[in-house]
Amino acid sequence: MYMRRASSLVRCCLQASTRSRQSPAHRGPGVLSSVTGRWRTRGFSSDNGKRLDTSLFVPVEPRNMESPGSDIGAELTQPLNKSEVLNILNKFYRRKEIQKLAAENGLDARLFHQAFISFRRYVMESDPLQVDLHIVLSDICCGVGHMDDIFPFFMRHAKQVFPMLDCMDDLRKISDLRLPPNWYPEARAIQRKIIFHAGPTNSGKTYHAIQRYLGAKSGIYCGPLKLLAHEIYKKSNDAGVPCDLITGEELIHVDPEDEVAVIDEIQMIRDPGRGWAWTRALLGICAQEIHLCGEAAAINLVTELMYTTGEEVEVRNYERLTSLKVLDNALQSLNNLRPGDCIVCFNKNDIFSVSRQIEARGLECAVIYGSLPPGTKIAQANKFNDPDDQCKILVATDAIGMGLNLSIKRIIFNSLVKPSVNEKGEKEIDTISTSQALQIAGRAGRFSSMFKEGEVTTMVQEDLPLLKEILDKPVHAIQAAGLHPTAEQIEMFAYHLPDATLANLVDIFVSLSQVDGHYFVCNIEDFKFVADMIQHIPLNLRSRYVFCTAPINRNLPFVCTSLLKFARQFSRNEPLTFQWICKHVTWPVSPPKTIKDLMHLEAVHDVLDLYLWLSYRFMDMFPDAALVRAIQRELDAIIQTGVHSITKLIRASESRTALQILDETSKDSGGFPDGAPTPGPRRIRGTKSLPANAEPQKASLTSRLVQDGLLTPDMLKQLEKEWMSRHQSRGNQTRLNELDILKKNRKKK
Numbered sequence: 151m152y153m154r155r156a157s158s159l160v161r162c163c164l165q166a167s168t169r170s171r172q173s174p175a176h177r178g179p180g181v182l183s184s185v186t187g188r189w190r191t192r193g194f195s196s197d198n199g200k201r202l203d204t205s206l207f208v209p210v211e212p213r214n215m216e217s218p219g220s221d222i223g224a225e226l227t228q229p230l231n232k233s234e235v236l237n238i239l240n241k242f243y244r245r246k247e248i249q250k251l252a253a254e255n256g257l258d259a260r261l262f263h264q265a266f267i268s269f270r271r272y273v274m275e276s277d278p279l280q281v282d283l284h285i286v287l288s289d290i291c292c293g294v295g296h297m298d299d300i301f302p303f304f305m306r307h308a309k310q311v312f313p314m315l316d317c318m319d320d321l322r323k324i325s326d327l328r329l330p331p332n333w334y335p336e337a338r339a340i341q342r343k344i345i346f347h348a349g350p351t352n353s354g355k356t357y358h359a360i361q362r363y364l365g366a367k368s369g370i371y372c373g374p375l376k377l378l379a380h381e382i383y384k385k386s387n388d389a390g391v392p393c394d395l396i397t398g399e400e401l402i403h404v405d406p407e408d409e410v411a412v413i414d415e416i417q418m419i420r421d422p423g424r425g426w427a428w429t430r431a432l433l434g435i436c437a438q439e440i441h442l443c444g445e446a447a448a449i450n451l452v453t454e455l456m457y458t459t460g461e462e463v464e465v466r467n468y469e470r471l472t473s474l475k476v477l478d479n480a481l482q483s484l485n486n487l488r489p490g491d492c493i494v495c496f497n498k499n500d501i502f503s504v505s506r507q508i509e510a511r512g513l514e515c516a517v518i519y520g521s522l523p524p525g526t527k528i529a530q531a532n533k534f535n536d537p538d539d540q541c542k543i544l545v546a547t548d549a550i551g552m553g554l555n556l557s558i559k560r561i562i563f564n565s566l567v568k569p570s571v572n573e574k575g576e577k578e579i580d581t582i583s584t585s586q587a588l589q590i591a592g593r594a595g596r597f598s599s600m601f602k603e604g605e606v607t608t609m610v611q612e613d614l615p616l617l618k619e620i621l622d623k624p625v626h627a628i629q630a631a632g633l634h635p636t637a638e639q640i641e642m643f644a645y646h647l648p649d650a651t652l653a654n655l656v657d658i659f660v661s662l663s664q665v666d667g668h669y670f671v672c673n674i675e676d677f678k679f680v681a682d683m684i685q686h687i688p689l690n691l692r693s694r695y696v697f698c699t700a701p702i703n704r705n706l707p708f709v710c711t712s713l714l715k716f717a718r719q720f721s722r723n724e725p726l727t728f729q730w731i732c733k734h735v736t737w738p739v740s741p742p743k744t745i746k747d748l749m750h751l752e753a754v755h756d757v758l759d760l761y762l763w764l765s766y767r768f769m770d771m772f773p774d775a776a777l778v779r780a781i782q783r784e785l786d787a788i789i790q791t792g793v794h795s796i797t798k799l800i801r802a803s804e805s806r807t808a809l810q811i812l813d814e815t816s817k818d819s820g821g822f823p824d825g826a827p828t829p830g831p832r833r834i835r836g837t838k839s840l841p842a843n844a845e846p847q848k849a850s851l852t853s854r855l856v857q858d859g860l861l862t863p864d865m866l867k868q869l870e871k872e873w874m875s876r877h878q879s880r881g882n883q884t885r886l887n888e889l890d891i892l893k894k895n896r897k898k899k
């Protein structure tokens with residue numbers, strides 16, 4: 151997220167490259183030597199000690215090499231006996247010397263096998279066979295040649311199947327990420343002053359950096375959360391210093407140099423998914439003064455990185471401005487809530503469930519989670535912050551977890567486990583880190599708020615010792631900064647490997663890449679996901695790369711299919727007009743009636759965000775940004791009213807959910823799994839999720855069964871289990887969410 155002090159919105163359009171590409175295979179096989187001993191190149195287990203994953207090398211269908219016309223080989227020698235040739239080839243494959251030689255030429259066992267299969271097929275199926283190879287095979291059949299003489303031909307073929315064998319040195323050079331500072335010559339051309347504002351949460355780091363930003367002639371602020379960016383945006387405009395707001399993770403290059411740049415929450419540089427954006431900002435921003443704000447754990451790394459740019463770092467340390475106390479008692483019951491409490495959950499379902507229970511106690515609460523539009527988040531935050539508003543409880547995800555200034559007295563962790571994606575791109579569920587816990591806890595007792603002392607605790611007593619343990623752990627110094635291959639690097643890779651898909655290119659890139667100890671390559675799963683999704687759409691590489699870096703949530707099917715449609719329309723060179731996008735999102739939209747409607751509207755908001763993000767990059771093809779921004783604001787307002795009465799939506803969803811799930815269950819299982827109902831209680835008592843006014847004659851089979859008392863709680867549980875296992879594989883996230891809500895509500899009963 152970037153904020154720029156300038157009067158007009160800054161835009162950037164990446165230029166599409168039209169450079170023609172030529173595959174190494176087109177350059178011809180070169181001169182072959184039949185002296186096998188001379189076929190030595192470097193192996194792949196590589197100079198940097200890192201083993202290349204050759205499973206990423208996707209074989210390419212070899213191009214037709216035989217000369218047209220008559221079978222000159224047969225005329226010069228004799229026709230080949232195919233079964234004899236097959237026998238020779240198989241022996242060739244099994245020879246230890248050949249395997250060793252192949253390995254020395256870059257073919258590990260896997261590649262050797264794949265290349266051989268392809269070579270054998272080529273030899274057996276070519277008619278006529280290349281003259282030189284025909285002669286060599288004929289000599290071997292006659293006992294005047296040696297089997298090893300096949301090797302050069304085999305290697306020539308292998309290089310066609312795996313073109314990267316021929317350009318490993320080039321590929322290694324391109325993917326050498328050991329000097330990232332050199333990627334930003336404009337920034338290297340100026341001497342920047344780096345000031346690091348270090349300290350715990352709520353110590354005034356951002357405040358001091360922003361004071362300088364406000365005083366400068368021009369400036370840029372970069373931060374991790376939309377809500378935080380809005381906070382700064384508002385502060386700036388309130389102070390009479392106009393500024394613009396740009397969202398999206400990509401650093402937008404603009405020509406003029408700024409006087410001041412603020413990069414907030416610099417410790418995010420270690421983030422396995424997004425760290426690269428901080429590295430890029432730190433190394434690439436052209437400003438006379440760069441103000442970094444964040445945890446002291448980043449000081450050493452930043453100082454080391456700045457040695458390589460020749461820039462000195464001035465560290466300013468801050469102390470916490472207010473006290474923060476970890477309580478000895480958990481909240482235990484929502485009956486113990488007090489004004490100024492914020493319950494932090496790590497998934498949306500818990501948000502809905504908790505807010506519903508709070509409302510059932512006659513209390514009003516504000517709700518903030520990541521996928522809400524900024525306007526809605528701000529409205530909810532304002533409502534909670536407003537001393538005259540009766541809404542004094544906040545239920546939020548860690549969307550409030552960094553840098554924000556809210557009127558929170560006490561943070562209550564609903565749980566301490568959070569799903570995340572690790573360095574390898576794998577999903578994990580783990581307890582939150584000390585840094586995350588400190589950041590979230592640090593929202594309590596903000597200096598600027600009415601609560602000058604912060605408190606932190608958990609929902610359940612058993613979690614409290616763990617919270618204390620997490621908070622007491624030292625935050626280790628950050629070791630490495632994230633990197634991401636640039637468009638230029640990928641483009642150079644594509645030049646050498648024109649037949650590889652973009653996802654395959656980045657995989658090979660990451661596998662080959664060399665980084666020094668100060669950096670790591672961020673996980674690229676989201677990038678690859680989009681790359682695979684749009685692979686079949688004809689796009690030039692630059693445009694394809696831009697689409698792949700679009701910040702989308704790949705768990706939202708509507709957003710993913712929208713990106714796909716955008717890319718398709720783009721590839722046809724048909725501008726995505728306002729009418730087109732309205733039709734696509736079926737604008738105008740109705741206010742949400744259920745949580746599912748709300749989620750859909752959030753996804754529509756994301757789609758409009760995507761449009762705007764792409765419009766910065768491709769102005770001509772996404773020409774109606776102003777109009778889209780206008781309907782996005784309207785949509786934000788519609789979502790705001792929905793969230794305002796979120797508990798009503800939850801209630802509506804609950805009653806629908808029960809029937810929907812039961813319907814689904816009956817459809818999927820074809821009625822009862824065992825045929826006859828088991829004996830037991832005749833009625834599910836207090837199942838509030840069934841509508842009281844359901845008409846028996848119109849209700850679904852399952853709801854009638856429930857009403858007739860033929861479905862017992864145990865049977866329902868069993869059905870749910872089966873339904874879950876059937877649907878899990880289909881990734882029907884919304885339904886599962888709804889089911890979760892239902893289950894939690896039943897537990898309450």
Ligand SMILES: Nc1ncnc2c1ncn2[C@@H]1O[C@H](COP(=O)(O)OP(=O)(O)OP(=O)(O)O)[C@@H](O)[C@H]1O
Pocket residue numbers: 349350351352353354355356357358443471552553554555592596597598599
């Ligand atoms: N010297 C000051 N004068 C007035 N207000 C201040 C001062 N220092 C900090 N504040 C206010 O205190 C609050 C906390 O400060 P700030 O947001 O800068 O903390 P931080 O160290 O950046 O915290 P975090 O690590 O959570 O981002 C803000 O509302 C800020 O405006």
Ligand SMILES: [Mg+2]
Pocket residue numbers: 355356357414443553
């Ligand atoms: Mg801050």
